Amino acid sequence: MYFAEVVIIFIGITISFLFEQWREENRQKQELIELAESLLRDAEIGKAHLESDLAGTNTWLLNLDSLRTQRDQEKISKAKLFWFYDLLTGKEFGLFDSKSPAYLSAISSGLLTKLPDTIQVKIYNVYESRLPDLGHLYDQQNETAKYFRNEVMIHSNDYLYYKNATTVSIDLERFAKEVQQPIYGNLINQFFTAEKVISRRNIQITNDFDSIIKSLRGYIEVLKK
Numbered sequence: 001m002y003f004a005e006v007v008i009i010f011i012g013i014t015i016s017f018l019f020e021q022w023r024e025e026n027r028q029k030q031e032l033i034e035l036a037e038s039l040l041r042d043a044e045i046g047k048a049h050l051e052s053d054l055a056g057t058n059t060w061l062l063n064l065d066s067l068r069t070q071r072d073q074e075k076i077s078k079a080k081l082f083w084f085y086d087l088l089t090g091k092e093f094g095l096f097d098s099k100s101p102a103y104l105s106a107i108s109s110g111l112l113t114k115l116p117d118t119i120q121v122k123i124y125n126v127y128e129s130r131l132p133d134l135g136h137l138y139d140q141q142n143e144t145a146k147y148f149r150n151e152v153m154i155h156s157n158d159y160l161y162y163k164n165a166t167t168v169s170i171d172l173e174r175f176a177k178e179v180q181q182p183i184y185g186n187l188i189n190q191f192f193t194a195e196k197v198i199s200r201r202n203i204q205i206t207n208d209f210d211s212i213i214k215s216l217r218g219y220i221e222v223l224k225k
Helices: 002-072 078-088 101-109 117-153 172-179 182-224
Strands: none
Touching (some): 002 182
């Protein structure tokens, strides 16, 4: 009887331990599934933002290329002049946000280190290196426009607006003549070159997001089996 009681107690403790171990493993697995799903959602949102931004970048490239061609022909359309003026005065500008709530949470909580190394490296490279670099390029474009507006346009000897008007309104004829100056040609080329770089980086990071999305989906699928 004594031996039987010992065996029963041992079996009971073992079963209890195994159950607790199973429950803990299940909890950790569910935690990883939720983490991977939140990172997946952020990656999909990030990719969508990049695709939207790429459309805007392509519009800039088309307009800047048209400006270069029309400027050489000394016949710039009103639409392009208005667009270029809006760009220089801050109405056409690039906004970029590289933050990911899920990534920041995973970093602060330490949960990111529980993911497979290959997935960690992909996610880290995008959020810590490539997206901030792309954001820096956006900032440079905005700063270039701001500097040119404050240091060149405002100090121009030729007043570019209609005189005696009730509101400030650009005189397109005067602005068209102003744009023919060599410094404007250099600026347009500078904008165009930078936008080409932004376009290439955008496509590269979009592909990186595709890789992250594929890896996370596969990881989630394995965890749920």
